[in-house]
Amino acid sequence: MLFAFVNYMIYNPLHSQELNQTNTLKGVIYDDNGILPFANIYIEGTSLGSSSDENGVFSIENIPVGNYKVVASFTGYTPIKKKVSIVAGKNKINLVMSQGSSLDEVVITGTLKAVSRSESPVPVEIYSPTFFKKNPTPNLFESLQNVNGVRPQLNCSICNTGDIHINGLEGPYTLVMIDGMPIVSGLSTVYGLSGIPNSLIDRIEVVKGPASSLYGSEAVGGLINVITKNPNDAPEVSTDVFATSWGETNIDFGFKTKLGNATALFGANYFYYDQAIDNNNDGFTDLTLQDRISIFNKWNFNRKSGKNFTLAGRFYYEDRWGGENEWNSDFRGSDQIYGESIYTARYEILGNYELPVEEPLTLSFSYTDHDQDSYYGTVSYQAKQRIGFTQLTWDKKIKSHDLLFGAAYRYQYYDDNTPATTSNGQNDPEETNTPGIFLQDEITLAPKHKLLLGARLDYHNRHGTIFTPRLAYKWSINDKNIFRFNAGTGFRVVNLFTEDHAALTGSREVIIEEDLNPEESYNVNLNYIKKIFFDNGTFIGLDASAWYTYFTNAIIPDYETNAEEIRYGNLDGHAVSTGVSLNTDINFSNGLKFTIGMSGLNVSNTENGVTTRQILTESFTGTWGVTYKIQSLNLTIDYTGNVYGPMRLVTQGPDDPRKDKSPWWSIQNIQFSHKTKNNIEIYGGIKNLLDWTPSRGNPFLIAGADDPFGPDFDTTYIYASNQGIRGFLGVRYFL
Structure with a gap:
């Protein structure tokens, strides 16, 4: 019985150090814009974990010496894993998370119901404010220029009217909605896209392909919600x-x-x-x-x-x-x-x-x-x-x-x-x-x-x-x-x-x-x-x-x-x-x-x-x-x-x-x-x-x-726009 106890303690290092664990892992977690508060951080395969405070700082205590994987997760961000070697005393690590790549974000456009993106039978692309801040623009029309398959098309070289093409189809085939309501339509498609404040946008959902079975006319080539x-x-x-x-x-x-x-x-x-x-x-x-x-x-x-x-x-x-x-x-x-x-x-x-x-x-x-x-x-x-x-x-x-x-x-x-x-x-x-x-x-x-x-x-x-x-x-x-x-x-x-x-x-x-x-x-x-x-x-x-x-x-x-x-x-x-x-x-x-x-x-x-x-x-x-x-x-x-x-x-x-x-x-x-x-x-x-x-x-x-x-x-x-280089x-x- 003594042999069994010693063998158990040798091959279960986490348990063997439960009474004498003093090693600490400290760090800061960031995203593309700076510190990321209230993210979840834990040691994979253990019950040890913590969350970052309002300054992005986290601390995990009582970790046995050894090699581990640190996992960080946060809603709307891609979970990350990083290897870390814990030595006696204090250990430091910095983590960086990125927004907009997770398949578990909530979408509503594809089926008119809030579901996680990975569960939706209809493919929906999501673009967050972080995406649009990479190239700031004064209106929604211009901000879509870096979305693959979506092209803002100018139709007049003087009044600069335009529409949005999806997969090469003309603007009238694209339905633009605000909060699921088809209100950017008809006459407003010409100038209505330029007045939506970017600061109030939570996200933009894009569905490519016909969606008339849910949204009626105009959703022939795709829709932007x-x-x-x-x-x-x-x-x-x-x-x-x-x-x-x-x-x-x-x-x-x-x-x-x-x-x-x-x-x-x-x-x-x-x-x-x-x-x-x-x-x-x-x-x-x-x-x-x-x-x-x-x-x-x-x-x-x-x-x-x-x-x-x-x-x-x-x-x-x-x-x-x-x-x-x-x-x-x-x-x-x-x-x-x-x-x-x-x-x-x-x-x-x-x-x-x-x-x-x-x-x-x-x-x-x-x-x-x-x-x-x-x-x-x-x-x-x-x-x-x-x-x-x-x-x-x-x-x-x-x-x-x-x-x-x-x-x-x-x-x-x-x-x-x-x-x-x-x-x-x-x-x-x-x-x-x-x-x-x-x-x-x-x-x-x-x-x-x-x-x-x-x-x-x-x-x-x-x-x-x-x-x-x-x-x-x-x-x-x-x-x-x-x-x-x-x-x-x-x-x-x-x-x-x-x-x-x-x-x-x-x-x-x-x-x-x-x-x-x-x-x-x-x-x-x-x-x-x-x-x-x-x-x-x-x-x-x-x-x-x-x-x-x-x-x-x-x-x-x-x-x-x-x-x-x-x-x-x-x-x-x-x-x-x-x-x-x-x-x-x-x-x-x-x-x-x-x-x-x-x-x-x-x-x-x-x-x-x-x-x-x-x-x-x-x-x-x-x-x-x-x-x-x-x-x-x-x-x-x-x-x-x-x-x-x-x-x-x-x-x-x-x-x-x-x-x-x-x-x-x-x-x-x-x-x-x-x-x-x-x-x-x-x-x-x-x-x-x-x-x-x-x-x-x-x-x-x-x-x-x-x-x-x-x-x-x-x-x-x-x-294309006649507007050339500018700072x-x-x-x-x-x-």
Whole structure:
């Protein structure tokens, strides 16, 4: 018996030292922005552990001498492991965690229910504020430029209107939502993306591929869901101010307060730019001048029932203009000096209310009012749009079935001073009503296998009944390998008055060749995710996808039949979008992090047996981000960029001296940021290091610039910003 006791003590060193353990492991844990408080740290295979305090400091006592693995974890961060040798006395170690690579973050966009990302049958990409801070921008539109497969596309070289392309598909195929509400739609897609305060964004979720079975029209090519901060979790105070060498100034400010049983989050964004810069010497501004303010307020009511109730509102006003350098507001609407002047006033209300009943019933609602007062030279465009949306969902789990039932109703009012809303010589505003119902069943076939079946039925008062089914399958091979297959359909009801701003800027005439039918799409998507962990704390995440989408009744603007026209009609044939993409995250324990994305795209239209590549669609796109933190200086270096392959451009025929294809081009940025102990972060750097603009290699960009009121004036030759190299400097503070 004595021999057995001695043998047990020799081969169980943890137990043998329980009565005399004095060795301590101390350290500090960091993330990309500085110290990381309240993270969990423990010794693998033991019950020994601790958590970091508000200064990121942790201490684990009574560790026997030996070799171990230290594990650190924190919600929303990639868990890391690091080898450590414990010697007698005090031991020190520093740990670095990275945000945005964990597959266990909560997502809601894929299935309309909050689930961990690894459990969702629908692949959802998540981008946190940390990702966007690597290349600070004054609006959401510009901030998406470093998301793989997502490209902000400028459509006018004077007023700088734009939309967002996903996997090479035009902007109208992308649905942009705020907190799950489809309120950035129709008229607001042109300018509405520029007024969302970045400081109030909790995360952005991206789904690539049709999502009409849950979200209806416009979610044909994909969707972007902007999730705003929960007031309960937001900082007490946050500010972010930066300026550029071009004279741009951006101010973000937010704070929260508690009033009774409610927590309120207030935020404001102000952007100002008033320098008429003309580096390409064509007589026109390279960048629109802007004076913009956006005010946001979100309430979270803490109800006794525990049910959720949030209510939010936003007001947005912008005064922007671009045109000949000598223009000012005195020339607004005149034929003396050409300018494009747009006043935009907009307000939004949205909410989410869980009904006080036993069943999980949730009512979501939103209302937007958008008013645009604009002049494009002498052309007046006065437009109003109102969109009301409400949706009731019932979420019920029955054994292996996770059911979601929903009913939605969308009302849209649109009126302007163009023939689009004129009938028999009288003003005839457009009103559409689209009720819909949908059903989704997520079936757990086995512990590692899930099948999702969904369908939606909409009724449009112009086009009748529209049915959109979908199917998704997820196979969790193990906790490090996940395979997904998705198939579905989408539909889109066209809104011509905003989908091509060239109808207003320049001299092209809009020709509608026929009564337009809704577009339909059929899509299959394969997705594979792999996680690789190394003993030294290095992590590699791989996210690969391949897709095929087939369109019928495609509505594609025709710029080429006649240089003076834009012709619209349903394609007499079909359109196809195919491609592959790969996202890679590599995190090293020494603070070095790589984020790399690549996509190969092929978007084409086939009509009368002839297949052509779609205009303004690149064949290859790549994005990257490299982050390194010098711990001793508390200095973080971010190098970000993108690269695009050639794309077909809009020209005025064979005699046009401008290139009919863009070259390979790249926008690259570098940033240095330093965070102090009192939560002040100072950052600065250079944007567009290569000084790339589309004027390089072209004799001019704007056709007919010498006579902007003449018949040859055309501003549609644009694929990238005219804004060249510039420096920036900013400061952030949060409490």
